[in-house]
Amino acid sequence: MPRNISLADLVPEHDTFTDTDGRQYEFHSRNEFGAVDLARISRVQKGVQAAMDALEDDTGNMDAAAQMEQAMTDVLTMILPDVPVERWSKVAMGLKMRLLTFWSAGNQDAAPVGEAKADEL
Numbered sequence: 001m002p003r004n005i006s007l008a009d010l011v012p013e014h015d016t017f018t019d020t021d022g023r024q025y026e027f028h029s030r031n032e033f034g035a036v037d038l039a040r041i042s043r044v045q046k047g048v049q050a051a052m053d054a055l056e057d058d059t060g061n062m063d064a065a066a067q068m069e070q071a072m073t074d075v076l077t078m079i080l081p082d083v084p085v086e087r088w089s090k091v092a093m094g095l096k097m098r099l100l101t102f103w104s105a106g107n108q109d110a111a112p113v114g115e116a117k118a119d120e121l
Contacts, residue, residue: 015106017080017099025082030107033078041078045100047071072096079103 014026033041051068054061073088076096088096
């Protein structure tokens with residue numbers, strides 16, 4: 001019997017973010033990004049971690065703090081593109097990190113077709 005797969009079944013419903021003013025914004029799924037954007041998100045996430053490591057070593061490192069803020073804003077702008085960019089300057093870093101954690105957790109199963117997740121190898 002022939003099998004069928006529908007693209008509509010592969011694209012999950014979008015998670016949403018509701019801002020304090022009541023506006024709702026859709027998260028983009030990892031499956032919706034191309035290779036360049038996925039690489040950019042990965043690079044920015046690594047930059048966030050590197051900046052955090054530098055801040056742990058020297059809490060007075062303002063360059064690392066600024067790099068971390070910018071990296072978080074960059075990735076949030078990609079995954080929540082309809083949120084006005086200027087809005088992110090008013091969101092605390094801890095909240096930005098929670099949004100990224102929420103998005104990452106919701107995209108755990110977004111491995112490209114034909115690729116096994118690490119625990120399936």
